[in-house]
Amino acid sequence: MTDFLGIIQEALNPKWVVTGIDRMKLKEDAENQVITIRSGGIKYFLFELDKKGVEVFPFFSNRKNLKRRADYLLFAQGKNAVFVLVIELKSGGEKKAEYQIRSTLHFSKYLMDRIQYVEQVNAKLEFRGIACVPVLKTESSAVANYKAEMATNGGSELYLKRFLI
Numbered sequence: 001m002t003d004f005l006g007i008i009q010e011a012l013n014p015k016w017v018v019t020g021i022d023r024m025k026l027k028e029d030a031e032n033q034v035i036t037i038r039s040g041g042i043k044y045f046l047f048e049l050d051k052k053g054v055e056v057f058p059f060f061s062n063r064k065n066l067k068r069r070a071d072y073l074l075f076a077q078g079k080n081a082v083f084v085l086v087i088e089l090k091s092g093g094e095k096k097a098e099y100q101i102r103s104t105l106h107f108s109k110y111l112m113d114r115i116q117y118v119e120q121v122n123a124k125l126e127f128r129g130i131a132c133v134p135v136l137k138t139e140s141s142a143v144a145n146y147k148a149e150m151a152t153n154g155g156s157e158l159y160l161k162r163f164l165i
Contacts, residue, residue, distance in 0.1 A: 004123040005077045009045050011115045018046035018072075026072055026132060026158065028089035035089065035132045035153070037074075040161040044076035049104065070097070070104040070129075073111075078164045081124040084108050085163060087132060094131035094152045101129035101150055128163060 009017060023046050026035040037044075049056055050071040060066040070088040077083075086104040088097040105127055112125050129150035151163060 003077065004082050004121055005043060005045070005075055007119050007121060008075050008082070008112075008115055011119070012047055016047050016049075016051070018048050026087060026089055028071060028091075033089050033091060033132075033134075034156065036157045038157055038159045038161075039076075040159065042076050042078070042160045042164065044074055044160060047073040047075065049073060065099070065103070068100050068103050069107065070100045073104070073108055074160075076160055076164060078126065081126045083126045083128065083164050084112060086127070086129045087158075088130070089132045091134060094133055094150070097131035097133070098150065101131065105129055126164075130158070130163060132158060 024037050026037065026046075027033070029052070037046075048071070049069045056069060057067045070086045072085075072087040074085040074087055075082060076085065086101050086108055088100045088104075090097040108127060116122060130153055131150060132153045134154065153163075
């Protein structure tokens, strides 16, 4: 029997799943920003939503903000739940990332509902939003709750153990 994390990965288009050595890094080319993922043995995979030159939501018109999204979805297997982390890399501070994170939280909840419905699985899911911003530009402490749903990761490393509590 495949675990739910495996079911999610099989349900998603593989050209959007980040594999190989790249799966250990979050990258924002426009900002030359690279965040290393430290998993501490936690099983996870990345789904990239911000591929340059690729239409992510072809069913939406170009109406303002309908296509806004975060950079990545990170799916991780916790002890009692599967975590869906919405991650946005920003150089300007976490407040600028809030809209993208909240928009992608809505999308990721739909995605998980759809997969659970089709696969007839009822897994416990936890959703979090994370803005990865440089240390000097954080608007709050390095790890802080942000409106009860978002955390800020100030620095160049993302420690999954810290966010899967």
